[in-house]
Amino acid sequence: MRICWVTPLSLRSSIGRVSAGVTRELAARGHAVQILRCEDQDDAAEALHATALPVHHWRGYDLSRLRTEFDVVVVNIGDNYLFHGGVFAILDAAPCLGIFHDFYLYNLFSGWLYYNGLDYRRHDAEIVATYGPEAETHAVAVRSGQMPDMGEIARHVPMTEWLAARCEAALAHANFYAARLEAACPGPVEVTPLCCPDRATPPGPPKAKGPLTVTTVGVMNPNKRVADVIRALGGSETLKACVYRLVGPILDEERARLEAVAAEVGFENLVIEGPVDDKTLDQRLDEADIICALRKPVLEGASGSACEGMLSGRPTIVPRAGFYGELPDDLVFKIDGEIVIDELRAVLERLVGDQTLRRETGKAARAWALKTLNAARYAETIERLAEVQITSRPLLSVGRRIGGELNAMGLSAGDPAASRIAATLQKLFAPLEG
Template structure:
């Protein structure tokens, strides 16, 4: 197949890192693959992920040729407008297979409105078109500032369906949000675990040392619940003896807030690295003893930081919610999704006290992650879904035509005849058994 892979490809994009590994594997499977960058701007000073494949930027590419030049157009969708601005034009240009890295894309939606100069009327209209008239009060509440909690917005207006309905097929990274895709995507929908390539310099086995180091990696925003971890540590003499290291971008305000929490609970061993390069991250993962990868609310389809924790061979603490809740129970340490500090403290104390438990669980988690989260396995899943998408097109075309005719005759979607017609079409267009 000829595949156009639409993705942010800047070196600082984690989706770009996944894309570089997966497209290499798709090419190795015999497909002709080209990468179409979807960042808003094409900054020549921006370093990109290394690849041997052709790379284009959507603003300098004739999108009108996508439909005829490629068998499949794969669009990676995340909740960051500057990284994903080009996906809207691509979705308009060709039938697409959407990979939904986040189940909550309200920020992408908001960025689209802002950058196109659209006002509150378009905001409300898009939400009502996606969720029906009953969603209008939520639309008004969120854009007027009455609804600020991201968890509440995710519950009522994740906007996943807003773009999923424009895709011909879709891929999710966890079961918990697959129904949102299945409800609006006309073609096949699949679920496969996120690809998280092993690091070029993977961490070695944990070293016997004191004090132990608890580590959180990724962008340090409030929903990573770092403040809760610090409060859990502050209530335990055993945990206060450990170091807690934060590795990833952090704002000055968030740094000050977390340092204030540490001072409040009397914890002196908080280490904030901020943004680091790959070499430093490799070293910090090697120095870690316990990984903490919490989220509340859970907004992403899967978590690169949790996957990194498992690949590092360290015990990883997660919330029992969303993607995290679907991880194997015996390979991570789950706490309630509400992040109860007392429960978190008990889990951390158990891990600090039991070296055998840390090593055994970490080794098993790494073995599972290497087998499950690799690029070859992910490319196979994309390949299978893309083949299903291509073979489903005749059925979808006939279904759309019949649907228009039946709607014109006044047949309701809930009429039993609709289900019978759908079942008949499935039989007529079923794959021929070899």
């Protein structure tokens, strides 16, 4: 197949890292792959993930070529406008297979409004068009600040369907949001675990050293529940001796907030590392004894940090919610999605006190992750879904035309005649057997 792979390629983008690995695998499998960068702006100073494939930026590329020069256009969609601002023009230019890395896309939606100079009327109109007239109260509440909680926004207007409706096929990384894609995307939808390329982190427990180290990696925003981990550690004489290391970008105000929490509970071993390069991240994972990959609310389709923890062979603590809740129960340590500090403290104490449990669970988790989260398996899913997408196009084309005519006649989607017509189309376009 001729594949156009749309992705941010910035070194700061974890989606870019995944894309570099998957496109390398697709090319090795004989496909002609080109990468189309979707960062909103083309910054010449931006460091990029390494690739041997042809790379273009969407602002300097003739998007009309997408329909004629490629069999499939795969668009990676994440909740960051600066990384994904180009996807809107690309979705308009060609039928696309959308990979939904995040289930919550309201921030991407807000960025689209802001950078295109669109006001509250367009905000409300898009939400109503996506979720129906009853969603207008939610639209007003969100933009007016009456619904500031991201968990509430995610429940009512995550805007997943807003972009799924613009895709010809869609891929989710967990089952918990697949139904949203299926409700909006006109073509095939599939679910497959996230691809997470293996790192150079030596598997197994770290070398003999002093205090045990609990580690959290990624962007240190409040929904990673780092403050809850600090409170759990600081409230236990057993756990106070542990080091808690934070590895990833952090704002000054969040740093100050977490340092204040540590001082409040008397926890003296908080180490805030900040952003690091890949080599340092490998080292910090090697030094870790326990990985904390918590979220509340869960907004992403999958968690790279949880996958990294499992691949590194470290016992990983996750919430029983969203993608995390779908991980095998015997390979991670799940706590209630509300992140109850006493429960978190009990799990940490259990892990700190049982070296064999840490080692054996980490070993089993790594074996599962190597088998399940690899680029070859992910590339196979892309191939299969793309083939179904391509063969479904005649059915989708006829269905759209007939649907438009039925709608013009005033026939509702729930009318029995619509179901009979859909069933007939399915039979007409069913693949030949034998």
